[in-house]
Amino acid sequence: MEKFLVVYPDLCTGCRQCELACSYHHEGVYSPSLSRIRLVKFEDRCLNVPVVCSYCEKPPCEALCPTGAMSTVPEGPYALVREDRCIGCKECVHACPLGAVQLHPGSGVAMRCDLCRGDPACVKVCAAGAIRYEPLDAAVREKRRARATSLNPL
Amino acid sequence: MREIAGDILYVDLSERRAWREPVPHEDILKFLGGRGLNAHLLWKLTGPDTDPLGPESPLVFGTGLLSGTEAPCSGRTTVTCRSPATGWYLKTSGGGHWGGELKFAGIGYLVIKGKADHPVYLWIDDGRVEFRDARPIWGADVRQTDLAIKKEVGDGDIQVAVIGPAGERLVKFAGIMFSVYNTAARGGAGAAMGAKNLKAVAVRGTGALRAAQPARFHQAAAVCRRALLADSGGEGLARYGTSGSVEAVNELRAWAAYNFQRSRLDDVYAVSGQCLAERGYLKRRVACLACVFGCHRYTELTRGEFAGCYTGGPELETVGALGSGCGVSDPEAIIKANELCNVLGMDTISCGSVIAWAMECYEKGLISARDLDGLDLRWGDGRAVIEMVRRIAYRQGFGDVLAEGVRAAARHVGGDSYRWAMEAKGLEQSRVDTRSAKAYALAFAVNPRGPDHLHTETFAEFGLSPEGRALIARITGDEKYANPYLAEKRAEIVRWHEDCYAVTDALGFCAFSSTALYGVTPARMAELFSAATGHEISEEEIMRAGRRIVTLEKCFNVRAGAVRADDSLPWRLMHERTPDRPDADAINAPEELSRMLDEYYSLHGWDPETSWPTSQTLESLDLGDVGRQLAAVGKLG
Numbered sequence: 097m098e099k100f101l102v103v104y105p106d107l108c109t110g111c112r113q114c115e116l117a118c119s120y121h122h123e124g125v126y127s128p129s130l131s132r133i134r135l136v137k138f139e140d141r142c143l144n145v146p147v148v149c150s151y152c153e154k155p156p157c158e159a160l161c162p163t164g165a166m167s168t169v170p171e172g173p174y175a176l177v178r179e180d181r182c183i184g185c186k187e188c189v190h191a192c193p194l195g196a197v198q199l200h201p202g203s204g205v206a207m208r209c210d211l212c213r214g215d216p217a218c219v220k221v222c223a224a225g226a227i228r229y230e231p232l233d234a235a236v237r238e239k240r241r242a243r244a245t246s247l248n249p250l
Numbered sequence: 251m252r253e254i255a256g257d258i259l260y261v262d263l264s265e266r267r268a269w270r271e272p273v274p275h276e277d278i279l280k281f282l283g284g285r286g287l288n289a290h291l292l293w294k295l296t297g298p299d300t301d302p303l304g305p306e307s308p309l310v311f312g313t314g315l316l317s318g319t320e321a322p323c324s325g326r327t328t329v330t331c332r333s334p335a336t337g338w339y340l341k342t343s344g345g346g347h348w349g350g351e352l353k354f355a356g357i358g359y360l361v362i363k364g365k366a367d368h369p370v371y372l373w374i375d376d377g378r379v380e381f382r383d384a385r386p387i388w389g390a391d392v393r394q395t396d397l398a399i400k401k402e403v404g405d406g407d408i409q410v411a412v413i414g415p416a417g418e419r420l421v422k423f424a425g426i427m428f429s430v431y432n433t434a435a436r437g438g439a440g441a442a443m444g445a446k447n448l449k450a451v452a453v454r455g456t457g458a459l460r461a462a463q464p465a466r467f468h469q470a471a472a473v474c475r476r477a478l479l480a481d482s483g484g485e486g487l488a489r490y491g492t493s494g495s496v497e498a499v500n501e502l503r504a505w506a507a508y509n510f511q512r513s514r515l516d517d518v519y520a521v522s523g524q525c526l527a528e529r530g531y532l533k534r535r536v537a538c539l540a541c542v543f544g545c546h547r548y549t550e551l552t553r554g555e556f557a558g559c560y561t562g563g564p565e566l567e568t569v570g571a572l573g574s575g576c577g578v579s580d581p582e583a584i585i586k587a588n589e590l591c592n593v594l595g596m597d598t599i600s601c602g603s604v605i606a607w608a609m610e611c612y613e614k615g616l617i618s619a620r621d622l623d624g625l626d627l628r629w630g631d632g633r634a635v636i637e638m639v640r641r642i643a644y645r646q647g648f649g650d651v652l653a654e655g656v657r658a659a660a661r662h663v664g665g666d667s668y669r670w671a672m673e674a675k676g677l678e679q680s681r682v683d684t685r686s687a688k689a690y691a692l693a694f695a696v697n698p699r700g701p702d703h704l705h706t707e708t709f710a711e712f713g714l715s716p717e718g719r720a721l722i723a724r725i726t727g728d729e730k731y732a733n734p735y736l737a738e739k740r741a742e743i744v745r746w747h748e749d750c751y752a753v754t755d756a757l758g759f760c761a762f763s764s765t766a767l768y769g770v771t772p773a774r775m776a777e778l779f780s781a782a783t784g785h786e787i788s789e790e791e792i793m794r795a796g797r798r799i800v801t802l803e804k805c806f807n808v809r810a811g812a813v814r815a816d817d818s819l820p821w822r823l824m825h826e827r828t829p830d831r832p833d834a835d836a837i838n839a840p841e842e843l844s845r846m847l848d849e850y851y852s853l854h855g856w857d858p859e860t861s862w863p864t865s866q867t868l869e870s871l872d873l874g875d876v877g878r879q880l881a882a883v884g885k886l887g
Contacts, residue, residue, distance in 0.1 A: 109544030111537035116320040127458030142548035223542040
């Protein structure tokens with residue numbers, strides 16, 4: 097079954113281990129700026145929302161890419177940025193409605209979550225269980241139950 | 251190594267000048283980072299007569315050596331200066347995310363000197379430093395300031411260290427707030443910042459940190475993460491926060507209530523972390539950078555008198571100080587008082603402590619309602635506590651007296667009020683009743699900043715976890731010493747924890763990773779240091795560096811005039827028992843403390859008469875230059 101990164105912001109404690117794990121996995125360094133998953137913090141309310149590629153069914157970043165650099169490999173599908181083709185035009189950055197695509201500050205090439213090819217590093221370090229790699233129907237099932245539970249007076 | 255440690259950014263506010271210097275490698279090997287490097291810098295940049303609130307007094311921020319990496323719970327920042335509250339050495343630390351951001355900007359240490367001619371804030375944008383006008387936000391509370399600066403800079407993701415109205419008014423226990431609700435609270439670092447006309451330090455860091463041996467570091471961090479998550483105390487800490495321990499501490503008769511007149515209350519449920527969670531006040535758990543637990547709390551009040559209140563906390567120390575210490579058991583009033591301390595920028599421990607002292611003065615007739623402008627400051631009145639918090643921060647009426655700290659307030663009021671002023675060295679004691687916790691008693695007495703748990707957290711003596719009991723057995727040879735009522739072996743226990751905690755602070759770790767929970771052992775810290783810097787260090791060497799840091803901090807106080815008599819505890823704890831533990835040994839009797847001090851100085855190689863380190867001891871710790879300076883002023887043991 098196809099799996100996705102599912103984010104549960106209400107569980108997120110804002111520790112940023114996901115960003116550090118992501119930048120380490122992809123770049124060998126610790127740097128939120130190089131992370132494919134980014135945390136948005138509202139510190140006065142202690143609210144933390146991880147933002148990451150949601151693997152759109154019709155990804156505008158791929159549709160608008162003029163060189164075919166934004167692509168997916170079918171096994172996952174996992175995102176693949178063909179760095180030799182990317183010209184750094186930023187169409188994908190602007191096209192993504194979630195803010196989940198950015199340019200690599202060093203190379204100027206597009207950066208997008210590739211699910212670590214099926215073993216996401218961020219999920220492994222998320223002690224709060226706020227980022228999960230799971231089939232969509234499992235996530236929806238849980239949401240259905242949580243919503244129904246909130247209506248149940250018992 | 252330069253990348254991991256970060257540079258030193260010097261800022262002279264008088265001259266509006268900023269410059270960067272790398273940290274010499276040998277200093278990192280000697281003092282590790284964070285707290286250790288800060289101690290080294292402060293020693294070099296001050297003398298025995300430096301005025302804590304004078305422009306010449308430096309304010310040093312130091313990130314943990316490993317802050318910004320994936321090492322779990324490594325995001326703490328140490329602030330070091332001469333304490334405006336005590337006049338002695340001050341190391342105070344805070345969590346949150348500010349230190350990591352500074353590190354990503356390539357800076358590990360921020361040394362602030364001078365005084366701006368009008369309120370300013372610093373905007374550090376990676377390599378660029380700007381002095382910005384803070385006059386429009388002078389007077390704003392901590393939350394407003396954080397939001398206003400993010401708006402002005404145009405980036406909501408930056409990190410800001412802020413002082414509130416209390417710091418502006420030089421309240422002696424004003425703190426520096428990181429990430430809005432994380433505080434370097436103790437000893438008045440916020441007043442030191444206010445005295446410089448410095449409202450905030452805003453940072454954006456977009457750089458990267460690379461370990462010298464990345465794979466080895468990654469592996470060592472994963473080992474620590476797994477060990478922490480497997481610790482028996484981890485789940486409770488995550489679920490209930492620090493205040494999850496209130497009931498256990500209360501049962502040990504170590505819960506300081508009614509200004510330390512009681513050491514156990516019949517019912518502490520209402521001030522426990524369990525209550526916060528079960529009654530729905532707790533809305534979210536919050537983590538500092540790279541933390542695996544998230545013990546910090548976020549609470550909101552949606553109903554009742556204080557509806558609309560929202561804040562980080564309350565922590566155990568806060569429910570102890572603003573709650574039980576003042577006889578208050580209404581969790582909503584405590585959360586409201588906590589919110590005020592946070593947004594006005596004050597230490598909840600000292601603030602609660604001075605209010606509890608005033609309540610006792612009021613009860614005993616040393617101060618009257620007239621002195622308090624009509625406020626009926628009775629035990630247990632949460633509203634009166636809230637009003638007093640506000641008056642202290644703004645120095646209104648009697649709040650102005652209390653804003654000077656309890657030692658000065660007791661001098662002001664006079665009579666016997668010093669007997670219930672719960673301070674030593676001029677710092678209000680944190681919320682452990684040390685009559686029922688003898689390692690804490692010794693650690694508090696020798697703490698260079700005053701009686702407080704965050705120099706040497708000896709939680710293991712309580713024997714509350716198998717990991718803690720095993721540690722006591724390793725230090726003393728027998729698990730039976732995991733008993734807080736025993737005075738034996740306390741010096742050994744304190745000595746081990748001092749070294750370990752200094753390393754913990756220097757690398758940026760939290761007490762809840764090494765000395766209250768135990769997954770980040772000295773051996774693992776040595777492994778992480780080695781992998782991060784590429785310089786091999788053993789467990790013994792890193793613990794020796796910890797001792798070097800502890801000793802240098804001691805030397806700072808020695809140079810400033812400290813003698814053995816300064817290593818003391820509040821009068822009440824040394825002379826009065828509580829009805830909750832009438833046992834003969836339930837007191838910090840002067841003779842008992844004196845015996846523990848003898849053992850402690852002897853373990854350190856310090857002169858028992860003066861408490862001063864000897865030249866031999868200093869030489870053996872590669873602190874010979876410090877020894878020569880002390881010799882020059884006749885202060886070698």
